[in-house]
Amino acid sequence: MMQRYFTKTDxxxxxxxxxxxxxxxxxxxxxxRFKENENVVLVFNEAITFLSRIQSLTDEGITFELxxxxxxxxxxxxxxxxxxxxxxxxxxxxxxQKSTELxxxxxxxxxxxxxxxxxxxxxxxxxxxxxxxxxxxxxEQSHRTxxxxxxxxxNFSSVCESFKxxxxxxxxxxxxxxxxxxxxxxxxxxxxxxxxxxxLVFGPEGGFSExxxxxxxxxxxxxxxxxxxxxRAETAPMYALSAISTIRELM
Amino acid sequence: MMQRYFTKTDxxxxxxxxxxxxxxxxxxxxxxRFKENENVVLVFNEAITFLSRIQSLTDEGITFELxxxxxxxxxxxxxxxxxxxxxxxxxxxxxxQKSTELxxxxxxxxxxxxxxxxxxxxxxxxxxxxxxxxxxxxxEQSHRTxxxxxxxxxNFSSVCESFKxxxxxxxxxxxxxxxxxxxxxxxxxxxxxxxxxxxLVFGPEGGFSExxxxxxxxxxxxxxxxxxxxxRAETAPMYALSAISTIRELM
Numbered sequence: 001m002m003q004r005y006f007t008k009t010d011x012x013x014x015x016x017x018x019x020x021x022x023x024x025x026x027x028x029x030x031x032x033r034f035k036e037n038e039n040v041v042l043v044f045n046e047a048i049t050f051l052s053r054i055q056s057l058t059d060e061g062i063t064f065e066l067x068x069x070x071x072x073x074x075x076x077x078x079x080x081x082x083x084x085x086x087x088x089x090x091x092x093x094x095x096x097q098k099s100t101e102l103x104x105x106x107x108x109x110x111x112x113x114x115x116x117x118x119x120x121x122x123x124x125x126x127x128x129x130x131x132x133x134x135x136x137x138x139x140e141q142s143h144r145t146x147x148x149x150x151x152x153x154x155n156f157s158s159v160c161e162s163f164k165x166x167x168x169x170x171x172x173x174x175x176x177x178x179x180x181x182x183x184x185x186x187x188x189x190x191x192x193x194x195x196x197x198x199x200l201v202f203g204p205e206g207g208f209s210e211x212x213x214x215x216x217x218x219x220x221x222x223x224x225x226x227x228x229x230x231x232r233a234e235t236a237p238m239y240a241l242s243a244i245s246t247i248r249e250l251m
Numbered sequence: 252m253m254q255r256y257f258t259k260t261d262x263x264x265x266x267x268x269x270x271x272x273x274x275x276x277x278x279x280x281x282x283x284r285f286k287e288n289e290n291v292v293l294v295f296n297e298a299i300t301f302l303s304r305i306q307s308l309t310d311e312g313i314t315f316e317l318x319x320x321x322x323x324x325x326x327x328x329x330x331x332x333x334x335x336x337x338x339x340x341x342x343x344x345x346x347x348q349k350s351t352e353l354x355x356x357x358x359x360x361x362x363x364x365x366x367x368x369x370x371x372x373x374x375x376x377x378x379x380x381x382x383x384x385x386x387x388x389x390x391e392q393s394h395r396t397x398x399x400x401x402x403x404x405x406n407f408s409s410v411c412e413s414f415k416x417x418x419x420x421x422x423x424x425x426x427x428x429x430x431x432x433x434x435x436x437x438x439x440x441x442x443x444x445x446x447x448x449x450x451l452v453f454g455p456e457g458g459f460s461e462x463x464x465x466x467x468x469x470x471x472x473x474x475x476x477x478x479x480x481x482x483r484a485e486t487a488p489m490y491a492l493s494a495i496s497t498i499r500e501l502m
Contacts, residue, residue, distance in 0.1 A: 072479070073479070074479040074480050098486055098489075101480060101481075101482055101483060101486050102480070102482075102486065102490065103478075103480055141481065141483070142480045142481045142482065142483075143480060143481045144480060183501065183502075185501060186497070186501040186502055227354075227496045227497075227500050227501060228323070228324070228325040228500065229325050229352060229353070229354055229393045229394060229395060230352075230392065230393045230394045231352055231353075231393065232352060232392070232393075235349055235352050235353065235489075238349075238486075238489050238490075238493065239353065239489075239493045239496070242489065242490040242493030242494055242497070243493055243494070243496070243497040243501065245478045245490070245494070246437070246493070246494040246497040246498060247497060249478050249479065250434065250436060250437040250478060250494065251434075251437055
């Protein structure tokens with residue numbers, strides 16, 4: 001499988017690209033031990049993607065010849081943001097890695113009344129950096145052309161206020177799963193237009209309180225169930241993203 | 252959320268049930284600290300499920316009154332077996348836990364030519380026991396009425412020979428994902444009859460060899476892609492089970 005790199009720069013005007021990015025140089029020279037004339041995939045801003053041949057590589061920089069643009073679209077047809085209350089343990093890492101593989105567009109993590117974990121600003125900043133790295137690696141590994149962004153909210157109200165930035169907001173609500181509400185999720189996802197923005201909100205292990213659900217509903221969120229089985233906090237986002245892919249990419 | 256227990260026995264004829272199961276007694280008395288008159292859910296053989304009230308509990312045994320049968324069906328409408336080549340690290344644990352939450356009916360693990368991990372018979376037996384425990388816990392947690400079984404195959408050929416026990420066999424094949432074959436999975440899952448048996452076969456990190464895919468095809472397996480993104484060995488089964496739930500339970 002061909003190695004791919006996110007250059008985090010615009011695509012060049014000509015057919016040659018030169019990078020001095022230390023991380024990329026280190027990875028290509030010391031980890032992958034690439035040689036001249038080998039091929040990699042370069043992903044530039046706006047998901048512009050090129051099959052690229054290594055012309056020269058030294059500790060100072062690497063020169064590529066851009067051989068052919070790759071136009072295949074591997075991104076989900078909806079822009080899906082996964083918003084999750086802080087879960088226990090290292091589940092944030094799992095949610096980020098797996099949801100990136102499954103096509104999430106961005107992440108928003110926030111405290112809720114039943115979150116066991118508390119994160120001060122400093123810890124959140126550190127966590128954000130490490131999750132961004134995980135999102136980058138998972139994007140490369142799953143051949144995506146977009147790297148999800150990661151944001152932390154300081155409180156529950158600011159999450160609710162962000163709802164206005166999305167075309168639809170769905171809240172996974174365990175009680176909905178229990179009473180058998182399963183068709184709403186399908187119909188909303190099916191009816192959205194290409195590239196519209198969908199926010200999916202997930203609670204912590206103990207679920208949202210009824211008050212929190214009501215606050216979200218006041219900001220026009222819709223409660224949905226995700227099938228008849230009870231899913232863990234880190235499994236529910238994977239189910240939802242796979243379901244979106246099934247509805248919009250497989251059918 | 253009400254605690255549930257798999258009794259591994261037939262449901263009693265009357266409305267009283269008595270257990271001397273050590274693990275259950277320990278969990279109820281020492282872990283959950285249940286008292287008389289509290290309620291739990293008991294799941295008997297053939298998924299017969301009762302809301303049950305604790306009448307008495309001692310170190311010798313627990314007596315329940317069966318209050319009301321719970322008839323809600325939480326099992327996937329297809330019996331899905333997840334067959335996975337040995338993956339690296341503790342991914343078997345993850346595959347078992349998450350796939351149980353997502354409705355898998357049973358598991359079959361096997362060596363393939365590109366599996367890095369080798370398991371001798373003794374290790375496989377030990378692994379089987381620990382995975383059965385994980386499947387049991389995940390079933391309880393996700394409120395299922397069936398606990399998936401776990402089997403280990405000694406070689407690749409015996410997996411292929413087992414194909415005849417299923418109504419359909421689908422192989423997740425990365426090359427199919429690359430060439431954009433995504434509709435086959437949907438149409439097979441949609442067309443199967445209720446309670447038919449579906450085997451989903453997943454390769455190790457490096458994928459199956461072309462020879463292995465051909466051997467499976469000789470045993471009537473169908474290659475399918477699971478959407479346009481490349482999924483890790485432990486993510487692909489979760490995607491497939493979520494997709495089956497979406498097609499058969501949400502639509």
